[in-house]
Amino acid sequence: MKKIYFLTLVPSNGSSFLRGHQVSYFLNKAGYNSSVVSDPSNVESGSIVIIVKVTNQKIIDYLKNKGCIVIYDVIDAFQGGNYIGSNQSIDIKNYCPNFLYKNLDFYIFTNKSMVRDFSNKIENSRFISIQHHYDPRLPSKVSKYDKEKINKPCFIGQRENFVDLGSARVRNMITKVFDFNKMLDECPKYSFHYNVRIKNSVDSYYKPAQKIFTASVSLSNIIQTKEESCFDLIPSDYPYMIDNPTDVELENFIDFCLESYKSEVWNLGLEMIDYMKERYSIESLIQTGYKKLLEDCYE
Secondary structure, three states: OOOOOEEOOOOHHHHHHHHHHHHHHHHHHEEEEEEEEOOOOHHHOOOEEEEEEOOOOHHHHHHHHHOOOOEEEOOOOOOOOOOOOOOEEOOOOHHOOOOOOOOOEEEEOOOOHHHHHHHHHHOOOOOEEEOOOOOOOOHHHHHHHHOOOOEEEEEEOHHHHOOOOHHHHHHHHOEEEEOOHHHHHHHHHHHEEEEEEOOHHHHHHOOOOHHHHHHHOOOOOEEEEEHHHOOOOOEEEEEOOOOOHHHHHHHHHHHHHHOOOOOOHHHHHHHHHHOHHHHHHHHHHHHHHHHHHHHHHOO
16 A cells, blocks of 8 residues: 655645645544655655645656656645636636646546536546545534524634625624634634625635535534535525625625524524535545545556
């Protein structure tokens, strides 16, 4: 069995921590030999290398010259390309991503939109779709808040991913948690998580759906814009989805959400996303995604 390396070139927080350190840990529990490195020179020749999010052609070529099977987990590393910023509306038909590297053996995409739009642009590489998982440490944090929550929407994520639609009232209504070290404890406290994006932006097409899974596990609903990246995940009649809202529409919608806390509508919303706890756990994705990927590598 080949040695597996997760190469993380950015600080070990956010998606690099979840898709690198956590997946490596659970692969070891499943009987594989896996570790995390931040320097490609520490990779053994002839091994399997999963590069997490950040890379360049020089690193890929270096690893290929060492006889490695090289896999690139794109996650949300599509910032760049032929547009400015990931939260502006663009003509997606003319979008050219900046991660179409040469000499890769596999790409990992996190949703069906990426598979649909990028798989035909890949040359001499294969691809697999593996959704993002929620943090496996989260369920142990939830029980303290399963009866009573703070009835406010909460955005949990990086500062640059928060979409400010220009309304001072909306900004004041939403609690924001930008500090990665605080996110885990804050997730279960709130009645609603918040994930509003600009319609037809690159993020709305391709961003991983981790925020939705995190809300489900937190026993919270999520204020979510209708977007390509989650159409196959959330039922179309989920009560807390909104389509391309204006400032005033978003204010009114948040008012509706907060007024519905603990109502039949709020409980129905929880039921609609409850299935995600099992399907998008890291244990499930190891079985349905990573094991299949590694089997293909051993062929």
